[in-house]
Amino acid sequence: MFEEYNDYRKTIRDFALKEFTDGVAAKYDRDEEYPDDLRKKSLSLGIIDMQNPAKILIAIEELCRIDAGLGISVTTPYFGAEVLMLFGNDEQREFLNDVYSGKYILGLGVTEPSGGSDVAHIKTTATKKGDKYILNGSKMFITNGAIADYLVVLARTSNEEKPHHGLSTFLLNTKLNGFKANKLEGKLGVRATNTAELTFNNIELSKDDLIGEEGKGFYYIMTFFNISRIYVAAQALGIAEGAFDKILNYVKSNEIKDENTMFGIADISTRIEASKELTYNAASYLFKFEPRPQLTSMAKAYAGETAVYSSEKAMEILGVNSLNENVERIFRNAKIMEIWEGTSDVEKLIISRFILKGE
Numbered sequence: 001m002f003e004e005y006n007d008y009r010k011t012i013r014d015f016a017l018k019e020f021t022d023g024v025a026a027k028y029d030r031d032e033e034y035p036d037d038l039r040k041k042s043l044s045l046g047i048i049d050m051q052n053p054a055k056i057l058i059a060i061e062e063l064c065r066i067d068a069g070l071g072i073s074v075t076t077p078y079f080g081a082e083v084l085m086l087f088g089n090d091e092q093r094e095f096l097n098d099v100y101s102g103k104y105i106l107g108l109g110v111t112e113p114s115g116g117s118d119v120a121h122i123k124t125t126a127t128k129k130g131d132k133y134i135l136n137g138s139k140m141f142i143t144n145g146a147i148a149d150y151l152v153v154l155a156r157t158s159n160e161e162k163p164h165h166g167l168s169t170f171l172l173n174t175k176l177n178g179f180k181a182n183k184l185e186g187k188l189g190v191r192a193t194n195t196a197e198l199t200f201n202n203i204e205l206s207k208d209d210l211i212g213e214e215g216k217g218f219y220y221i222m223t224f225f226n227i228s229r230i231y232v233a234a235q236a237l238g239i240a241e242g243a244f245d246k247i248l249n250y251v252k253s254n255e256i257k258d259e260n261t262m263f264g265i266a267d268i269s270t271r272i273e274a275s276k277e278l279t280y281n282a283a284s285y286l287f288k289f290e291p292r293p294q295l296t297s298m299a300k301a302y303a304g305e306t307a308v309y310s311s312e313k314a315m316e317i318l319g320v321n322s323l324n325e326n327v328e329r330i331f332r333n334a335k336i337m338e339i340w341e342g343t344s345d346v347e348k349l350i351i352s353r354f355i356l357k358g359e
């Protein structure tokens with residue numbers, strides 16, 4: 001699947017091999033610094049094409065295969081764009097051109113200190129006052145939080161019997177008074193990505209900052225996750241493949257032939273192949289505008305678990321050499337694949353709900 005993009009895949013791979021060397025990746029990981037120079041370089045070469053979802057998928061997979069911290073950093077300045085693309089007004093969609101060109105960095109704030117899975121019960125409020133909304137609350141673990149120019153933010157605009165009916169999405173300019181971002185450090189993995197805790201203190205939003213209709217925010221975010229989970233599956237697939245590359249290289253160059261390692265190679269390659277089939281299959285439905293959320297959740301959960309499994313196996317097979325072969329970074333980067341944009345538990349709940357409905 002997606003063979004028509006093989007030349008593009010090679011272009012991305014060559015870029016990653018040249019720019020994401022182990023030394024560069026280790027430096028950004030150690031310093032916990034966002035690689036803005038690499039973001040700009042990838043933009044100037046025009047290798048990330050936001051107008052073509054298949055190309056985004058392939059770019060994410062290939063970049064994360066070489067290094068996930070850097071790969072995710074250069075492909076997430078657009079995080080949240082689909083909410084504006086699908087539900088924004090003409091002006092907000094127009095604004096996206098400045099995001100795609102790299103002028104602005106975007107992010108998406110849903111998770112709060114009280115938790116991320118239970119989206120319906122978020123506590124941040126946007127209270128209507130005349131033709132303004134006053135935003136108060138906090139968000140936790142927000143990618144690009146301290147570097148974003150704008151954020152798509154989910155907030156409660158009314159208290160309804162069903163809590164998810166009272167949520168709305170806004171486009172927040174981070175220069176507004178009352179916005180504060182506190183960069184989080186000491187993450188287990190993807191340390192090159194910027195992650196922040198945000199506080200909103202009486203931020204005045206105009207009614208033009210509302211995205212779509214009031215009260216529809218929960219649905220917009222769920223629609224977004226059904227898209228973005230495909231890209232997380234691609235991140236995870238790339239990590240699993242990257243770990244496997246390290247294993248193959250090590251086993252071949254050291255002529256390792258024991259049965260245990262052979263079983264490991266068979267097992268990992270099978271799981272990677274299954275993850276790839278699931279991810280590409282779910283993506284092909286989504287890109288035809290016929291999303292199948294249960295397939296998307298299967299891909300995200302299975303590829304996430306495969307990333308963790310493969311990187312753990314790489315640590316075991318390479319043993320002490322996993323340190324100087326930069327495998328431990330892959331192992332640390334893998335874990336988030338089972339957590340963000342829906343934990344594996346949450347994905348499994350979605351899958352079983354759809355299966356029981358007979359879909």
Ligand SMILES: Cc1cc2nc3c(=O)[nH]c(=O)nc-3n(C[C@H](O)[C@H](O)[C@H](O)COP(=O)(O)OP(=O)(O)OC[C@H]3O[C@@H](n4cnc5c(N)ncnc54)[C@H](O)[C@@H]3O)c2cc1C
Pocket residue numbers: 107108109110111114115116117118140141142143144187190195336339340341342343344345346349
């Ligand atoms: C580096 C990083 C970057 C992130 N970037 C963003 C971002 O840009 N924007 C954003 O909004 N969020 C972001 N997140 C947050 C991420 O999406 C959440 O961590 C994730 O949704 C899980 O939420 P939680 O960590 O609060 O865990 P919780 O929701 O508290 O869950 C804890 C545990 O309980 C389980 N659980 C929860 N509910 C159920 C249930 N109903 N049934 C069964 N089990 C359940 C979960 O599976 C999990 O094991 C980021 C997180 C990290 C670490």
